[in-house]
Structure formats: C-alpha cells, structure tokens
Amino acid sequence: MDAGLTYIYTCFDIVLSAALLWLAWQLLRSTDIFKAIIFFICFGLLMSIAWVRMHAPDVALAEAAIGAGLTGPLFLAALRRMELGSRKERRIDGKEERSEDE
Amino acid sequence: MVRRNEAKMNNRHQTKKRLSGLLWTLLLLTIFLAGLLIWTVLNIPRPLPSLSRETAEYLAMSGVNNPVTAVLLNFRGYDTMLEVMVFLLGAMTVWSITHAPFPARVANPSPVQATAVRLLTPLVCLIGGYLIWQGAYQTGGAFQGGAVLSAGVVLLLISDFIWVPRMHSLPLRLGMAVGPLLFVILAIWGVITEGSLLKLSPENAWAYLLFLEAGCGISIGLTLAAFFAGGRPLGDLREEPYKADQDDGEEG
Numbered sequence: 001m002d003a004g005l006t007y008i009y010t011c012f013d014i015v016l017s018a019a020l021l022w023l024a025w026q027l028l029r030s031t032d033i034f035k036a037i038i039f040f041i042c043f044g045l046l047m048s049i050a051w052v053r054m055h056a057p058d059v060a061l062a063e064a065a066i067g068a069g070l071t072g073p074l075f076l077a078a079l080r081r082m083e084l085g086s087r088k089e090r091r092i093d094g095k096e097e098r099s100e101d102e
Numbered sequence: 103m104v105r106r107n108e109a110k111m112n113n114r115h116q117t118k119k120r121l122s123g124l125l126w127t128l129l130l131l132t133i134f135l136a137g138l139l140i141w142t143v144l145n146i147p148r149p150l151p152s153l154s155r156e157t158a159e160y161l162a163m164s165g166v167n168n169p170v171t172a173v174l175l176n177f178r179g180y181d182t183m184l185e186v187m188v189f190l191l192g193a194m195t196v197w198s199i200t201h202a203p204f205p206a207r208v209a210n211p212s213p214v215q216a217t218a219v220r221l222l223t224p225l226v227c228l229i230g231g232y233l234i235w236q237g238a239y240q241t242g243g244a245f246q247g248g249a250v251l252s253a254g255v256v257l258l259l260i261s262d263f264i265w266v267p268r269m270h271s272l273p274l275r276l277g278m279a280v281g282p283l284l285f286v287i288l289a290i291w292g293v294i295t296e297g298s299l300l301k302l303s304p305e306n307a308w309a310y311l312l313f314l315e316a317g318c319g320i321s322i323g324l325t326l327a328a329f330f331a332g333g334r335p336l337g338d339l340r341e342e343p344y345k346a347d348q349d350d351g352e353e354g
Contacts, residue, residue, distance in 0.1 A: 058243060069253045074330055
C-alpha cells in the first residue's frame with residue numbers, strides 16, 4: 001500500500017515536472033505575446049501545485065495568488081498599454097497579425 | 103499571382119526560425135547546469151541541516167502556533183519589516199512614472215459584470231481576512247491574505263464602475279502606509295519596553311502579531327493593487343479628487 005502510494009506520487013511528480021518544462025519552453029518560444037502571458041499564468045498555477053508537493057503550503061498560496069492572479073493580469077495590462085501605441089506589439093517580431101499578401 | 107504566393111512562402115519561412123549555433127550552445131550549457139543541479143539535489147546529505155528543531159522549541163514563546171508565521175513575523179521580523187518597506191518603495195516607483203490609465207469614456211458595466219463584482223468583493227474581503235487571521239495557527243498569514251485582498255481590489259479596478267477612478271486617494275495612501283508604520287512602531291516599542299529592536303515579550307506577542315498581521319495584510323493588498331493600477335491615483339492630495347478632463351488621453 002505504501003509502495004503503491006509512493007509510486008503514484010512519483011508518477012504525478014514526473015508528469016508535473018514535464019508539464020512545467022513544456023509550458024516554460026512554449027512560453028519562451030511563442031511569437032505571440034498574449035499566448036506567452038497565458039502560458040505564464042498556467043505555469044504559475046502548476047508551480048503552485050509543485051510547491052504543495054514540496055510540503056510548502058504557504059508558498060503555494062502566495063504563488064497562486066501573486067504569480068498567477070496578479071502578475072498575469074499585470075502583464076496583460078502592460079500588453080494593452082503597449083498595444084495602444086501600435087497594433088504590432090502583440091507579436092514579438094513586430095509583424096502585422098494578418099499575413100501581408102498585398 | 104505567383105509573386106503573391108512567393109511572398110507568402112517567404113513570410114512563412116521567416117517565422118519558422120531555426121536555432122542558430124549560439125542558441126544551441128546556450129541550450130546545451132543550460133541542460134548541463136540542470137543536470138548538475140539534479141545531481142546536487144539527489145546527493146544532499148541526510149539528515150538535512152535545518153533549524154526546525156529550534157523553531158519547534160521556541161514556538162511557544164513566539165505568540166503564534168504556526169512555525170512559518172512565527173519565523174516570518176517574530177524570529178525574522180526584521181527581514182519582513184524591510185520587505186514591506188520595499189513593497190512601499192516599489193509602489194512609489196510605479197507611481198512616479200505616470201497617472202493611472204483609467205478610460206476617458208467610462209462604459210456602464212453590464213448587469214452580469216456588476217452583479218458578479220458586487221457578489222465577489224465582500225467574499226474576497228471575507229476570505230482574505232480569514233486567511234490573515236488563520237495565519238496564527240494554520241497555513242496563511244499576512245502575505246497570503248494580502249494577495250487575496252489585492253486580487254479583490256484588482257477586480258474592482260478592471261470592472262467599469264464609475265466611482266472607482268473618482269475615489270479620494272487619501273484612504274489608499276493611508277492603507278498602504280499602515281503596514282510599514284506598524285512595523286516601525288513595534289520596533290521602537292520593543293526598544294522602549296524590552297531594550298532591543300523588535301523584541302516582543304512572550305506573553306503579549308500574540309496581540310502584537312495580530313495587529314501587525316492585520317495591518318500588513320491590508321497594506322500588502324493595497325500595494326499590490328497599486329502596482330496593477332500602473333500609476334498614481336487621479337486625485338492628487340493637493341487637487342480636486344477627479345476632474346472630467348484630467349485623463350492623459352492614453353485610453354481611447
């Protein structure tokens with residue numbers, strides 16, 4: 001019974017770590033800033049679960065509220081203020097969103 | 103027609119960049135560093151060197167029952183005092199840049215939005231206050247409750263209520279200052295009564311920490327929401343609270 005529970009915990013940890021790594025990679029390599037911010041919010045939520053797995057519930061509460069709930073909308077607000085200047089800010093390489101086929 | 107297809111293909115080819123040599127080198131270095139960290143973590147000597155035994159020993163003297171809160175607010179209270187002051191400094195930095203960008207033409211909120219915000223805001227206050235109070239004996243504390251409170255204030259900021267930009271800024275400023283102020287008052291009180299900075303007597307520590315946590319929770323909530331607002335409030339203390347033509351023209 002105890003060996004089975006440890007096995008389940010280990011599988012959960014492996015899946016969680018793989019998800020965190022994949023989210024981080026997608027967040028860094030996506031050219032759309034809005035998509036990257038959404039990935040960042042998901043990363044914060046999964047990181048909160050990782051803190052719980054490391055037996056730190058206080059840090060998990062703070063990470064969920066601040067990392068996902070405050071920094072995410074902060075980035076979105078910053079993106080909105082950037083976009084008011086030019087529509088091209090949403091893409092990281094500055095191209096227009098529609099493909100230029102004129 | 104052929105030129106248009108060629109332009110499209112060039113565009114698609116440009117957006118799919120291949121990793122250059124420099125990026126491959128950095129990727130391999132990062133993987134090597136990750137492997138080194140994993141090997142180090144797996145080889146940490148057991149038993150882990152920690153202060154949990156001493157913390158459990160002195161927990162009764164600290165005035166709370168939660169070891170995390172005892173360490174944060176009592177044993178290492180000096181670090182927390184500097185941290186809340188850094189929060190205030192960060193808010194001052196954000197405020198020194200520009201006014202908060204509220205929209206010039208405020209649209210009335212839809213009934214769903216108005217009802218949701220009106221139902222959620224008291225709940226957020228209740229949950230945040232409970233988390234702050236619960237920090238004395240369970241998981242929680244000033245930072246966790248303060249973060250939940252800040253989420254509630256952010257909810258008020260992004261809903262299109264007309265009275266939000268027109269609020270007087272003095273309660274906001276007082277609320278942001280109450281956390282660091284309580285810490286400084288407690289530090290000086292420790293010097294006066296016990297002879298050392300931030301020294302709390304073991305029989306009264308629970309009362310001191312309760313006030314301290316409440317004040318810090320409120321001030322952390324308001325400071326984090328002030329970060330989100332992105333600029334100083336529209337009503338400066340020397341001027342009128344809000345004039346209709348006082349926006350910077352940033353929103354459209």
